[in-house]
Amino acid sequence: MEMEEEKRKWKRCSEQNSSAAHTHINNLDDGCLMHIFSFLSPIPDRYNTALVCQRWCFLACHPRLWLRVDRYLKDLSEPGVFPSIEAVVSAARPGDTILIAAGGTHIASNILIKKPLCLIGGGELPDDTTLTCSRGSDSALEFVSTCKLANLTVKVELGCCLLHRSGKLIIDGCILQCESNPLDYLSYAIVCAANGPEVIPPLVKACGDGVFVSRTRIEGGAKAISTSGTLALQRVRVIYARTSVFFWFDVEHR
DSSP states (O other): OHHHHHHHHHHHHHHHHHHHHHTOGGGSOHHHHHHHHTTSOIIIIIHHHTTSOHHHHHHHTOGGGSEEEOTTOOOTTSTTEESSHHHHHHHOOTTOEEEEOSSSEEEOSSEEEOSOEEEEEOSSSGGGSEEEEOTTOSEEEEESSOEEEESOEEEESSSEEEEEOSSEEEEESOEEEEOOOSSGGGOOEEEEEOOOTTTSOHHHHTTTOEEEEEEEEEEESSEEEEEOTTEEEEEEEEEEOSSOEEEEEEEEEO
């Protein structure tokens, strides 16, 4: 009797294991897995998903799961691809990651970003993806929400590259270029960080609000950073390379 009972238990365990194996998520095909991954926020969920295994990394990083900007786009029916930065920012959902295609120049003038987004250059180097701000604009991008820029070059003629109003702005591995005006009082800073009581409530100030720059080249302009209100420049580091100067610094509330 005991032997028969043991056999029945073993059979039940085998059936349960077999059933679990058939329903394992890795048994789904690539299309199903990619559809599931599309519901994850790009950062940090989809990023963490890409660390599981090679297959998940390939699917989680597939171009179909990222919003893309390609100004040479001819087929406007392709989902998730937009011809301009302004169009993709307008269509993006909070938490989306936008991949900006390398090559050529993308126009960015006074684009207001009011939701958490991550903008990443699609080239190997930041020089490969350039955002240009037209003359007469105050800034290329204006931020009133938590955002991240990575692997991009931002160029402006007159104005500042980035205007930070509120939220946490992370700038990593970028190039910020601004023309210097012969009249110093007309020159702009590369990054302007401003705040006021109508823009940043006290609760937000205590949650890491500010500008955080790392591995970024800053060229031209009257000065690198302009602050106002309770924001102050902190923890500055500079590394001199053979052809460039790289900056690390934070702008936080005093």
